[in-house]
Amino acid sequence: MPDDAGMRNMMNRRQFVRRAGLCGLASVAAVYLPGCVGDQADELADKPRRSIDAAREAADPCNDISQLTLDERAIRTTFNYEPRAKDPTKLCVSCNFWVLDPHGGLCGGCTLIKGPIHPKASCRSWAEKIRT
Numbered sequence: 439m440p441d442d443a444g445m446r447n448m449m450n451r452r453q454f455v456r457r458a459g460l461c462g463l464a465s466v467a468a469v470y471l472p473g474c475v476g477d478q479a480d481e482l483a484d485k486p487r488r489s490i491d492a493a494r495e496a497a498d499p500c501n502d503i504s505q506l507t508l509d510e511r512a513i514r515t516t517f518n519y520e521p522r523a524k525d526p527t528k529l530c531v532s533c534n535f536w537v538l539d540p541h542g543g544l545c546g547g548c549t550l551i552k553g554p555i556h557p558k559a560s561c562r563s564w565a566e567k568i569r570t
């Protein structure tokens with residue numbers, strides 16, 4: 439008959455074997471049921487990416503107009519600047535007035551409207567880029 443320490447070791451061994459068995463079943467399921475496990479894995483993998491996208495959307499650096507005067511803000515409103523273009527064929531990045539950030543940042547500029555301009559934004563003065 440095992441003593442107390444021996445019983446604890448036996449319990450630990452039993453727990454280990456039980457857990458190892460569960461892990462083995464999970465591994466087999468992952469190999470033989472890839473569709474089932476894969477869908478769930480894809481969903482789990484997408485979740486953090488969606489959260490990151492939502493956070494980026496919420497913290498749009500191109501929406502910081504705190505440096506603009508009231509008149510400059512009013513012009514932005516008059517041009518109906520939209521941080522995300524409703525028409526994907528009329529993005530700021532493809533507009534003739536778009537100015538790339540010289541430092542390679544996300545936000546560009548505009549020769550008509552002051553302040554940071556998101557490449558996927560738009561406004562009512564969008565004009566097709568003239569290629570030279």
Ligand code: SF4
Binds near residue numbers: 529533547550
């Ligand atoms: Fe964007 Fe309008 Fe400026 Fe064109 S004119 S870059 S659409 S803000």
